[in-house]
Amino acid sequence: MSTLRPVDSTWLAKARTRQQRLTKPPGSLGRLEEAGVRLAAILRSEKPRLGSGAVVVAAADHGVTAEGVSAYPAEVTPQMVRNFLAGGAAVNQIARVAEAEVYVLDVGVRGPEFPAHDHLIPARVRPGTGNLVREPAMSPAEALAALQAGQNAARRAVSEGAELLAAGDMGIGNTTAAAALTAALLGLPAAEVTGRGTGVDDAAYARKVEVVERALERARGELGDLERADPLEVAAQLGGLEIAAAAGVFLAGAEAGLPVVTDGFPVTAGALLAARLEPNLTGYLFAGHRSLEPGHARQLEALGLEPLLDLNLRLGEGTGAVLAFPVLRAAAEVLAGMATFDEAGVSEG
Numbered sequence: 001m002s003t004l005r006p007v008d009s010t011w012l013a014k015a016r017t018r019q020q021r022l023t024k025p026p027g028s029l030g031r032l033e034e035a036g037v038r039l040a041a042i043l044r045s046e047k048p049r050l051g052s053g054a055v056v057v058a059a060a061d062h063g064v065t066a067e068g069v070s071a072y073p074a075e076v077t078p079q080m081v082r083n084f085l086a087g088g089a090a091v092n093q094i095a096r097v098a099e100a101e102v103y104v105l106d107v108g109v110r111g112p113e114f115p116a117h118d119h120l121i122p123a124r125v126r127p128g129t130g131n132l133v134r135e136p137a138m139s140p141a142e143a144l145a146a147l148q149a150g151q152n153a154a155r156r157a158v159s160e161g162a163e164l165l166a167a168g169d170m171g172i173g174n175t176t177a178a179a180a181l182t183a184a185l186l187g188l189p190a191a192e193v194t195g196r197g198t199g200v201d202d203a204a205y206a207r208k209v210e211v212v213e214r215a216l217e218r219a220r221g222e223l224g225d226l227e228r229a230d231p232l233e234v235a236a237q238l239g240g241l242e243i244a245a246a247a248g249v250f251l252a253g254a255e256a257g258l259p260v261v262t263d264g265f266p267v268t269a270g271a272l273l274a275a276r277l278e279p280n281l282t283g284y285l286f287a288g289h290r291s292l293e294p295g296h297a298r299q300l301e302a303l304g305l306e307p308l309l310d311l312n313l314r315l316g317e318g319t320g321a322v323l324a325f326p327v328l329r330a331a332a333e334v335l336a337g338m339a340t341f342d343e344a345g346v347s348e349g
Contacts, residue, residue: 168318
């Protein structure tokens with residue numbers, strides 16, 4: 001049974017009533033209107049406003065890279081962590097204009113520990129996952145520890161002023177893990193949810209689909225029907241440490257009563273996991289964008305989410321989620337700041 005408080009339907013009704021009375025033709029602001037209504041219900045205010053935001057970029061390595069599923073070597077993961085901390089990555093630039101802080105959560109990067117940094121959160125559960133084709137990615141206890149690391153990182157961001165929260169990801173090989181976990185949780189064939197990730201060629205793509213199929217078969221041998229198995233155990237078999245951490249970010253953000261924003265394919269695998277653990281999460285969850293990965297659309301469909309943006313993004317890092325922050329602020333501001341017909345003395349059509 002879910003312990004997360006559902007979004008209050010009374011507040012949804014109040015906000016929808018106000019939205020319908022604003023000085024504009026009904027529905028003329030499209031999905032911005034429904035986003036504002038949902039924000040009002042989450043924040044329990046008919047005039048919601050959102051301040052600064054934060055993204056927790058969870059980083060971890062993947063043993064499945066040994067199967068040749070990525071166009072980039074595993075060494076890129078720690079290199080990119082250093083880039084995030086130096087402010088040189090795409091998410092840093094987008095966060096700057098979106099009024100968001102970037103926190104980097106090392107939940108499973110392989111290699112030496114990183115030097116202390118104000119925005120680095122060291123919580124390494126293990127140095128990368130196992131090769132999910134040949135063994136479980138991690139133990140259930142490790143999956144839980146990664147999820148809790150994400151929760152703790154989110155709580156830190158909230159304690160430091162975040163009013164809008166997103167998760168991002170960094171982990172070479174993680175679209176393979178995301179495909180396997182998504183296929184397992186949704187009962188879909190590997191080919192339907194497996195994409196080209198970092199841009200692999202045709203031969204590597206065919207190998208990647210086969211890898212996901214083999215991983216699913218191995219996990220079924222361990223757990224039986226994967227759709228009915230404990231979601232955290234499925235994540236332990238097939239997921240990634242940063243995917244579990246992303247789930248924790250969403251859960252803790254929602255528990256704090258904040259809107260939470262999902263990013264691309266690996267992060268939305270984390271959202272899917274979190275929603276299986278706490279079904280009430282979806283009331284707090286917004287889809288920042290829809291990526292080019294084919295499985296992402298299936299994830300969003302399963303979560304009942306429409307993306308705020310569709311820009312052919314496929315980078316990860318939380319870029320699409322943070323890019324949507326100003327859209328959500330605008331949705332809140334429309335509901336909070338616009339006058340109603342009565343307030344403005346404007347005649348209705």
